[in-house]
Amino acid sequence: MGVTTILVQRAHLLADLDQRVRDAAEHAQGAARHRTGGATDLSYLSEEGQTTGAVAARLDPADDAGRVTAAEVVTGDGDRTVLTAAQRVALAGLAVDGTLHTRTVPGLGTYRVTAVAGEAAPVLAGLPMDHVQHAVDHMAVTEAVIAGAGLLAAGGVCAVVIRRELRPLGRVAATAASVAGAPLECGEGVRLTRVPARDTDPRTEAGQVGAALNHLIDRVESSLAGRRRSEERMRRFLADAGHELRTPLASIAGYAELMGRGAADIEPGLAWRRVSAQSARMTVLVEDLLLLARLDEGRPLEAVEVDLATLVAEAVWDARAAGAGHDWRLALRVDGPVVVTGDPARLTQVVANLLANARAHTPPGTRVDVTVEATPAGTRQVRVRDDGPGIPPALLPSVFERFTRADTSRSRKPGENGGSGLGLAIAAAITRAHGGRVTVESEPGRTEFTVTLPGAAPLSTTCECPGISARPQLGGPGWRSGGRP
Template structure:
């Protein structure tokens, strides 16, 4: 895989940085080696200069002669290039150099001038003698004679020069090898980062702003090792992609529900509006076959149906916005009992039963009107979708932790395909649970019950199989609330 420009730039910078660091280390080591070696060679040369000065001084002492006598240079042991001189008052009176083959050569005035002015304190100094090169020089005092001795630095300089060249060649070769090796290693180490960047680029090119977004690419599992920095980045990117995909899927589901909701609401409102418009047109034309009283009754019925639908939609909207509900202590047992009596009056063809199982007072904090609506909607749902003669048992259970209302019937059951969406808006039962009534519901009753339950901090669940269906509403209890106990049936 080819690296993206950003990764390539990072790789180049890393290689350059590594090379510079290695170069600095090599230069430091080379300079240290050269300086140490030069110091050692100079120490050896200085010791030889002192030895030569001592021999020259001894020769001058035992060979009494004029102040221009340098016969001691002929003594054995004087190396080629050795310079010896007699010094008087800081002025070089005579100076000779040992040439090749042991021959002695007298220095010129200019060469002697280069050696003048050195105090006779035995200190080593560096002087450049024209025609001879650079020397290490010292002057020592004697019995009436000051002697100068000097040895050339050419050997030291040549050795240092060769050492510098050698260190430079070795350092350059080492840097080249280290740079190539570093480039290979860094390139290999950055490959996972390149794949992570490619994954991020692929996700960025995906059409995230529209439609269902699924199947986004992920960083390969081999590039998500938490033990490496690149692996941590890959794992974090995969987690981010999972979150983005989940959020987009949720957004798509929300949009689908909203479109379905608008379509269903439009359909529900269109039917009564069409009926009202039709009757109004007939009344306007004064059609003889339509009695005004009947037309008004139909218009009023359709208006009431449309008003109820709009009120249900407004209630759901308020609950979605999280508007606060009334919060008072409510005796859930009494509320459910009254709802069962109302259901028995509305559906005399069913067998209604009430059971109270109260270990604690059945008190909850909430809006009594809305809680009544929850129970009434569940009972209306059981009445509307089960045949006559069906037994509907409503149980109220109270424990220290919660209050539970169960609505159970022995009707045909909810179709399995409908169970996941039973609390969604405009969901209608299959024909297998319908009684064949002419007027159907709006499909908002269970959605309203679920929304009100959630607004009270509770939850609502459903379980069903052929011949049995049970809705369960669980609400948080109130400690110390009033209530009752016992059981029975109305």
């Protein structure tokens, strides 16, 4: 702005000076025409109103080089002084066409000059540029001072404003440093610092950074909490697994010791049978643990088309054979084949575990209803409902966790060995591996497990179990020949 102002002002002052030089040249031409003093007469410079420092000269009309024949300058007291030879040389060589030129005259300074021709000899007129240069220099100094002061003021204001605006970032950085220095390895009771609410305004850049950092801290705390829960579950899992394995191992060791001592009060055959039974129990437990480990690792399962209705019907028949004291009911609410894609052996294990859970935790005479249906959403569902005593509300959220047992609340048949608490956990893990889910609803007199699986393309066969079937019977409607449903 300052440079532009200076350039515009200089151009304006220079244009005004040029106009005055032209006027002086026209006045000199008129004076030369009306005065009879000869070719060197410059007496008009003595007239009133002449500008101090004004230069006038007569040029030789016969000399194309524009030789100056006479030249004078108006002094400060109004007198005239003849220019020296060197000064006249500085004015020589001008084209007599009225064009403005800038010449430096030794001892006088810089001038704007022009030469014009007329009826008399050509004349030259010039005015000093000192006042123009002085005005421009004064303006440049003034603009520089104003610009400097303005820049200093703007810099001070910007420094204050920026420092104030960056304070939230300082607090965000302090929060980040506090979180970085927190003892995250301690685990328990770690409460991470948050960015203050006033520094999380999403309308500002600093607020967006603060909000993002708070979100990150929330995620870190959630991960820490999840890790603590995972570690707790792992410790509990190891403790439960050790306890479950210790029982059969203790029994095997006891019988082995008795047989080694040759105890007379124990039959060798009975001892071997007990050792074999405990070994089988321990083998089942280890196989269940290995299955859960494989499912946790995400190992692929077999993927074939499975007729869910047939699979469930066979599982119900096996459960009826194992628990004859219960009232088993099967209902197939489908209009065609109920097909899913998955591992038939593992899906059979899911249904068998749910049926075994209903048989083991309900008294004889309990009615168990098993339903297979296809939903409008394209999924397939298997429901296992019993009218037993139900699951305690405190145990319901963890019923699918490993080694969860409800021996104290749901009755057992006398003499039945306690389970390992892995059945429902295995059922849930297998169902998740097939892209489905298993849920439970329980209250006194009604407990219902629901397995939901994604459907697959129908098989080429037709459904042999339309509608709702009654209690399974060999040879009845909806059952295949060969002794299997």
